[in-house]
Amino acid sequence: MDQPKLRVGILGATGAVGQKFVELLADHPWFEISVLAASDRSAGKPYREAAHWIGTRPIPPQVADQEVVPISTELDCDFVFSGLSASVAGEIEHQLAEAGYPVISNARNHRMREDVPLLIPEINPDHTALIERQPWRARGGFIVTNPNCSTVGLVCALYPLVKTFGVTQVHVTTLQALSGAGYPGVPSLDATANVIPFIGGEEEKMATEPRKILGKLVDGRVEPAAIQISAQCNRVPVLEGHLECISVKLARAASVEEVRAALQTFRSPIADLQLPTAPDPLLQVFDEPHFPQPRRHAELGRGMTVSIGRIRPCEVFDVKFVALVHNTIRGAAGGAVLNAELLVRQGYLKPRRSLIVAEA
Ligand SMILES: NC(=O)C1=CN([C@@H]2O[C@H](COP(=O)(O)OP(=O)(O)OC[C@H]3O[C@@H](n4cnc5c(N)ncnc54)[C@H](OP(=O)(O)O)[C@@H]3O)[C@@H](O)[C@H]2O)C=CC1
Numbered sequence: 001m002d003q004p005k006l007r008v009g010i011l012g013a014t015g016a017v018g019q020k021f022v023e024l025l026a027d028h029p030w031f032e033i034s035v036l037a038a039s040d041r042s043a044g045k046p047y048r049e050a051a052h053w054i055g056t057r058p059i060p061p062q063v064a065d066q067e068v069v070p071i072s073t074e075l076d077c078d079f080v081f082s083g084l085s086a087s088v089a090g091e092i093e094h095q096l097a098e099a100g101y102p103v104i105s106n107a108r109n110h111r112m113r114e115d116v117p118l119l120i121p122e123i124n125p126d127h128t129a130l131i132e133r134q135p136w137r138a139r140g141g142f143i144v145t146n147p148n149c150s151t152v153g154l155v156c157a158l159y160p161l162v163k164t165f166g167v168t169q170v171h172v173t174t175l176q177a178l179s180g181a182g183y184p185g186v187p188s189l190d191a192t193a194n195v196i197p198f199i200g201g202e203e204e205k206m207a208t209e210p211r212k213i214l215g216k217l218v219d220g221r222v223e224p225a226a227i228q229i230s231a232q233c234n235r236v237p238v239l240e241g242h243l244e245c246i247s248v249k250l251a252r253a254a255s256v257e258e259v260r261a262a263l264q265t266f267r268s269p270i271a272d273l274q275l276p277t278a279p280d281p282l283l284q285v286f287d288e289p290h291f292p293q294p295r296r297h298a299e300l301g302r303g304m305t306v307s308i309g310r311i312r313p314c315e316v317f318d319v320k321f322v323a324l325v326h327n328t329i330r331g332a333a334g335g336a337v338l339n340a341e342l343l344v345r346q347g348y349l350k351p352r353r354s355l356i357v358a359e360a
């Protein structure tokens with residue numbers, strides 16, 4: 001890109017997802033970190049003191065001593081990424097959009113709002129048109145969200161089948177990593193050598209979010225896809241990577257080989273946009289019967305690839321397989337960064353100063 005880097009703020013920069021944003025944005029070719037914002041507990045401290053750093057690489061040196069600031073409507077940046085706790089994200093993101101900031105959010109609060117895109121660039125890049133219906137648009141502000149981490153893996157795996165054969169019913173059972181619960185997350189006495197068969201709100205999100213993402217944009221509104229989804233969600237003692245066992249009823253009959261071919265040959269509609277964070281290919285299909293595995297494959301495509309394996313006939317529906325998604329990269333910070341890259345290419349993200357000058 002032949003223009004200066006856009007200056008970004010990270011809301012919730014000290015949290016588990018905020019730290020992933022810091023890692024992914026430290027050397028980003030289009031964006032530079034300008035603001036690190038968190039709660040009053042962290043404000044005023046250097047980032048290395050405020051964040052309990054859980055990354056496996058050191059804190060990027062350019063932000064280690066940067067002061068964490070409180071969240072306000074006068075942040076010195078062109079747009080913000082939100083990795084805020086859902087307990088506060090709804091109100092804060094709303095205020096920032098109202099103040100004219102584009103908000104690229106990872107939190108659940110605004111995902112199902114009618115005028116907010118629930119975006120996976122490889123699946124529904126056209127849904128960004130919803131931005132034009134948002135009440136904050138005239139002042140330059142808007143909100144775009146990315147889906148729940150398990151939803152992302154499910155929808156990426158389903159999309160080629162939806163396009164090629166149609167899908168009517170889905171049953172999915174998840175095995176979700178501990179990092180999905182943030183830090184410090186699940187108590188060690190619950191998590192160690194154990195499985196917890198409940199993640200609050202997760203099954204409801206998996207049943208509803210895919211219908212919006214796979215929905216069609218008609219007269220500026222999303223008509224949800226008519227797919228029935230039943231989800232069962234479990235927390236397992238894995239660090240990163242949600243594994244999902246998926247059974248699918250197709251709208252028209254297809255052999256396992258046809259299903260495999262649809263997944264293997266899927267080409268993303270944004271493949272030619274050369275977005276820095278987009279994986280190529282989006283889907284990695286394994287033939288080995290014991291793949292994909294979280295420890296071995298979650299990092300594929302720098303954590304942005306969705307891996308698929310064990311494609312076989314289903315005795316109840318038509319076909320079943322396993323999918324793996326990196327929950328804090330593709331399912332969280334990396335997904336949001338890719339959303340922002342698409343918004344740059346579509347002309348929605350620009351230097352904020354130029355908008356303010358144009359308004360004056
Ligand atoms: N972990 C994951 O895999 C995924 C998480 N998400 C979502 O991403 C968001 C962040 O999750 P995660 O990083 O795990 O959560 P954490 O609890 O680790 O981090 C929460 C962040 O929010 C900040 N915060 C909390 N209260 C306030 C407040 N009153 N004002 C300003 N900032 C505040 C915290 O700042 P401070 O440190 O100062 O308290 C911290 O930076 C959540 O909405 C979560 O649901 C989505 C998909 C996947």
Ligand SMILES: N[C@@H](CC(=O)OP(=O)(O)O)C(=O)O
Pocket residue numbers: 086106107108147148149176177179180181199202205327
């Ligand atoms: N619930 C997810 C993480 C999460 O916070 O999801 P959401 O952003 O949809 O609330 C997990 O535990 O793995």
